[in-house]
Amino acid sequence: IAGITQAPTSQILAAGRRMTLRCTQDMRHNAMYWYRQDLGLGLRLIHYSNTAGTTGKGEVPDGYSVSRANTDDFPLTLASAVPSQTSVYFCASKPSSRMNTEAFFGQGTRLTVV
Amino acid sequence: AQKVTQAQTEISVVEKEDVTLDCVYETRDTTYYLFWYKQPPSGELVFLIRRNSFDEQNEISGRYSWNFQKSTSSFNFTITASQVVDSAVYFCALLAGGTSYGKLTFGQGTILTVHP
Numbered sequence: 602i603a604g605i606t607q608a609p610t611s612q613i614l615a616a617g618r619r620m621t622l623r624c625t626q627d628m629r630h631n632a633m634y635w636y637r638q639d640l641g642l643g644l645r646l647i648h649y650s651n652t653a654g655t656t657g658k659g660e661v662p663d664g665y666s667v668s669r670a671n672t673d674d675f676p677l678t679l680a681s682a683v684p685s686q687t688s689v690y691f692c693a694s695k696p697s698s699r700m701n702t703e704a705f706f707g708q709g710t711r712l713t714v715v
Numbered sequence: 716a717q718k719v720t721q722a723q724t725e726i727s728v729v730e731k732e733d734v735t736l737d738c739v740y741e742t743r744d745t746t747y748y749l750f751w752y753k754q755p756p757s758g759e760l761v762f763l764i765r766r767n768s769f770d771e772q773n774e775i776s777g778r779y780s781w782n783f784q785k786s787t788s789s790f791n792f793t794i795t796a797s798q799v800v801d802s803a804v805y806f807c808a809l810l811a812g813g814t815s816y817g818k819l820t821f822g823q824g825t826i827l828t829v830h831p
Contacts, residue, residue: 643806643821701748706760
């Protein structure tokens with residue numbers, strides 16, 4: 602059982618370049634989320650999707666975009682990377698957006714923008 | 716708006732000591748859920764516990780226990796007889812009602828180091 606798979610595991614990216622972080626889950630979860638983790642700030646929500654075909658903005662959406670063409674995939678795109686986007690990115694999913702279900706997290710993608 | 720505060724940035728203890736990680740939350744919703752996650756050095760996030768706002772019973776799971784007090788908006792986590800394997804970053808998180816669509820609000824995290 603793979604759960605949630607994120608790729609790449611880590612990446613060094615030149616500022617100004619475009620980058621897509623991939624997230625795939627095999628649990629048929631409806632809700633998916635992207636968080637970034639920064640020291641002293643915990644995890645902050647970037648974008649979310651309650652179900653395939655819908656997306657929404659989280660707490661820190663600027664500079665990022667997402668799509669949800671199907672249930673399994675939820676890619677996160679940085680159109681033009683900047684150093685402040687250096688972070689660890691976590692993808693998460695839940696069976697539904699209902700409150701009483703815990704989120705399952707991927708292993709994270711460590712991104713360094715130079 | 717929802718907010719979670721973990722005032723302890725770092726805690727260092729010696730093995731076998733008991734340690735309590737504090738978590739204070741803010742929400743105007745009457746229905747909400749609280750979570751604790753563990754992030755070991757390997758980096759993944761491991762779910763530990765979920766508690767809903769209508770259940771204030773404390774919970775014990777092995778060496779772990781959780782104290783939920785609505786009167787003080789706190790959901791503290793205690794590790795009894797700590798072990799080196801407990802060294803990790805611990806996150807408290809809040810999931811509230813309304814239009815939150817299941818989005819977790821995390822605290823800043825507490826880095827726990829258990830020395831042998």
